[in-house]
Amino acid sequence: xxxxxxxxxxxxxxxxxxxxxxxxxxxxxxxxxxxxxxxxxxxxxxxxxxxxxxxxxxxxxxxxxxxxxxxxxxxxxxxxxxxxxxxxxxxxxxxxxxxxxxxxxxxxxxxxxxxxxxxxxxxxxxxxxxxxxxxxxxxxxxxxxxxxxxxxxxxxxxxxxxxxxxxxxxxxxxxxxxxxxxxxxxxxxxxxxxxxxxxxxxxxxxxxxxxxxxxxxxxxxxxxxxxxxxxxxxxxxxxxxxxxxxxxxxxxxxxxxxxxxxxxxxxxxxxxxxxxxxxxxxxxxxxxxxxxxxxxxxxxxxxxxxxxxxxxxxxxxxxxxxxxxxxxxxxxxxxxxxxxxxxxxxxxxxxxxxxxxxxxxxxxxxxxxxxxxxxxxxxxxxxxxxxxxxxxxxxxxxxxxxxxxxxxxxxxxxxxxxxxxxxxxxxxxxx
Ligand code: EPU
Numbered sequence: 001x002x003x004x005x006x007x008x009x010x011x012x013x014x015x016x017x018x019x020x021x022x023x024x025x026x027x028x029x030x031x032x033x034x035x036x037x038x039x040x041x042x043x044x045x046x047x048x049x050x051x052x053x054x055x056x057x058x059x060x061x062x063x064x065x066x067x068x069x070x071x072x073x074x075x076x077x078x079x080x081x082x083x084x085x086x087x088x089x090x091x092x093x094x095x096x097x098x099x100x101x102x103x104x105x106x107x108x109x110x111x112x113x114x115x116x117x118x119x120x121x122x123x124x125x126x127x128x129x130x131x132x133x134x135x136x137x138x139x140x141x142x143x144x145x146x147x148x149x150x151x152x153x154x155x156x157x158x159x160x161x162x163x164x165x166x167x168x169x170x171x172x173x174x175x176x177x178x179x180x181x182x183x184x185x186x187x188x189x190x191x192x193x194x195x196x197x198x199x200x201x202x203x204x205x206x207x208x209x210x211x212x213x214x215x216x217x218x219x220x221x222x223x224x225x226x227x228x229x230x231x232x233x234x235x236x237x238x239x240x241x242x243x244x245x246x247x248x249x250x251x252x253x254x255x256x257x258x259x260x261x262x263x264x265x266x267x268x269x270x271x272x273x274x275x276x277x278x279x280x281x282x283x284x285x286x287x288x289x290x291x292x293x294x295x296x297x298x299x300x301x302x303x304x305x306x307x308x309x310x311x312x313x314x315x316x317x318x319x320x321x322x323x324x325x326x327x328x329x330x331x332x333x334x335x336x337x338x339x340x341x342x343x344x345x346x347x348x349x350x351x352x353x354x355x356x357x358x359x360x361x362x363x364x365x366x367x368x369x370x371x372x373x374x375x376x377x378x379x380x381x382x383x384x385x386x387x388x389x390x391x392x393x394x395x396x397x398x399x400x401x402x403x404x405x406x407x408x409x410x411x412x413x414x415x416x417x418x419x420x421x422x423x424x425x426x427x428x429x430x431x
Contacts, residue, residue, distance in 0.1 A: 002077055003069065007062050016407045016418065018395035018428035019377070023300060024257070026424045027265035030250045031056040031415040032082065032243035036206040038064055038105035039180040040241060041086070042112030043210055044073065046187055049087040049238040056246065057082065059412040060103045067109055070096050094121040097155070101125070103412065107135060107177055110158065111184030114142075118160040118188055133343075137171055137178045142185065144169045164189050170196040174223075174313040179204050186227055187216060187235070195225040201314040202273045206244045213239055245294075247273040248320045249414060252389045254278070255324040257298030258286040259331065259397045264424070267295045276317040280309055280325065284332055305334020305371050311341050323349045323390035329369045330358035331397065338367040349387035352380040356394055356402065374399055382406040385413040392417065396426055 032054035041064040044050040055061065057079055065075050065084065072091030077084045093113050100106040100123040113120035124135070139149060142158055146165030150157045171178060179199040184207075186193050198204070200223065208218050208225075215235040217228040250269035257264030258281055271278070271293045278296070281288060285304035289297045307329055311319040319342040329336035330353055340346050347367055350360045355378040359370035377400030382388030388410035395402030404410075407430065410417055418430050 003062060003065055003075060006057065006077075006079070007059065007066065010059050010062070010411045011408065013407055013411060013430040014405065015431045016392065016404045016410065016428060017401060017431070018392060018404070018421075018426065019401045020399055021260055021396040021421070021424070021426040023262040024260040024264050024424045024426070025262045027267055028253050028420050028424060030245045030253070030266065030268040033203055033206070033246040033248075034058060034060055034413050035105070035176070035201070035248075036203040036243045037061045039108050039177070039184070039203065039207045040210060040243065041065065041068060042108035042180075042184055043207065044068060044086040045071070045090050045109070045112040045116040046184070046214065046235070047237055047239055048089070049085065051083065051085045051240040053083050053240065053242040054245075055082050055084045055243060056415040058415045059408065060105055063099050063102050064105060067095055067099050067106065070099070071113075090116050093117045093119045095123065097123045104133065105177070107138065108180055108184065110138065110156075111181030114147075114158060114160050114185040115187040119158070121155060121157045123154045124156070135178075137173060137175050138181050141169050141171070141178065141182045145185070145189070160185070160188055164193075167192060168194040168196070171198065174199050176201050176204060180207055183207055183211060183225070183227070186229055187211065187214070190229050190231055193227045193229070195227065197223055198225050199313060202244055202247060202270070210239070210241050213241065244273070245269050247277075248318065248386070250274060251277040251318070251321045252324050252393070252414075254281060254288070254296060254298050255321075255328050256393050256396060257288075258284070258301055258303070258328060259393065261298045261300050263297045263299045265291075265295060265297050269294060269296065271296060276315060277321055280307070280317060283307060284328060303328065303332035303371070305329075305332045305336055307332060307336035309337070310339040313342070319343055319346060320386050322346060323386045324393060326350060326353060326360070326367060326369065327358075327390050327394045327397070330360065330372060330375065330394075332371040334371055336369045336371070338369065340365045340367070346384070348383035349390050352383065352387070352391060353394060355380055356398055358394075376400060377402040379403045379405070382409045385409045389414060389417070392421070392428075395428075396421065
């Protein structure tokens with residue numbers, strides 16, 4: 001009941017209106033990472049009871065909980081303390097078609113179900129329209145194990161073999177959810193496995209630390225995982241896990257602080273996960289103080305142009321921060337260049353920012369940005385999750401009022417973003 005109520009409550013909003021925020025003085029606390037919570041929800045299928053702490057309550061994680069509920073899990077959610085208990089036996093192996101279509105993270109239930117049931121039926125995942133986003137690498141890994149894979153329309157049915165065909169696999173390209181799905185799947189198969197060219201995003205390593213607590217041995221060296229899975233009965237049945245802070249939410253607030261902070265204190269982050277982001281902020285002339293590994297103070301700064309940014313797998317600069325940096329560079333004196341190397345269609349926000357007065361030219365996967373003095377409020381459309389956050393920042397800085405439609409994207413991935421901004425004195429409203 002609680003789940004439906006929360007989904008309806010968050011899902012009903014269509015538009016956000018925001019006015020110029022002026023200077024911001026205050027502090028903001030960072031929530032748990034959405035992209036850690038999603039693989040951990042899938043991992044809850046591997047145990048009888050999982051308690052997740054620092055659990056972010058947003059649309060994508062609520063959809064994930066709904067999938068688990070449909071698979072027979074009991075969900076006890078404590079929104080006030082950001083805790084969720086997921087317990088009970090898995091009763092099916094098919095992921096609801098409509099729910100899977102709502103968010104990209106649904107593909108992780110493929111690995112979760114294979115790890116727990118040895119069989120999974122799932123539709124192609126939905127999510128942000130930022131590129132082709134195929135799942136061929138997930139399937140190539142499963143084929144290497146000797147899985148039986150059947151595709152009918154949008155549905156894929158995968159069955160694990162009793163014994164794996166191969167015990168070593170190299171990803172042709174680094175994939176975050178592909179690596180996570182491989183880890184989840186392997187928990188069903190005893191013995192040693194080698195995965196090469198894996199993703200090392202902090203969210204992947206959060207899943208690794210959960211799996212180690214479960215009883216799986218995982219060594220990491222040179223983008224390689226050496227995994228030793230014990231017999232099923234040696235794995236733990238009940239676990240508690242604390243989700244890491246959301247580095248993308250933290251980075252989003254750091255950008256906001258760089259434009260308006262007097263100062264803005266961003267608390268509850270992990271500064272080691274934000275190295276590439278902090279480096280690029282400093283290169284752009286942003287004044288910030290790392291007060292502790294969990295707290296950064298950031299000041300409105302005179303921004304330098306001549307910035308060059310290229311998105312890369314971690315520890316490189318995250319694609320999930322590219323849109324927010326485009327706003328920063330749009331207001332930095334001089335020219336800046338952004339090269340998007342992860343997704344081929346992740347510049348849709350540029351078009352919207354241009355409506356607000358930004359000077360941006362797109363050529364393939366490159367954005368050429370000429371800094372302007374100020375942005376002006378306009379009616380814009382959120383084209384994906386991180387684009388929506390970028391537009392909110394732009395609206396907070398722009399003269400006048402900005403109206404952002406398609407705002408469900410923001411609510412899919414940021415917990416209480418509107419409330420956090422309101423607590424900093426921003427005038428904004430969701431409709
Ligand atoms: N790719 C393939 N084949 C595959 C899988 C991926 O070609 O089978 C390609 C993709 O098209 C892309 C690249 O590999 O060009 C990397 O994609 P990846 O698989 O790493 O992305 P993902 O796992 O689908 C996760 C995050 C994204 C984040 C990316 C990159 C989750 C649920 N999603 O997506 O987060 O942008 O990694 O870091 O973890 C967001 O939170 O806004 C978001 C989009």
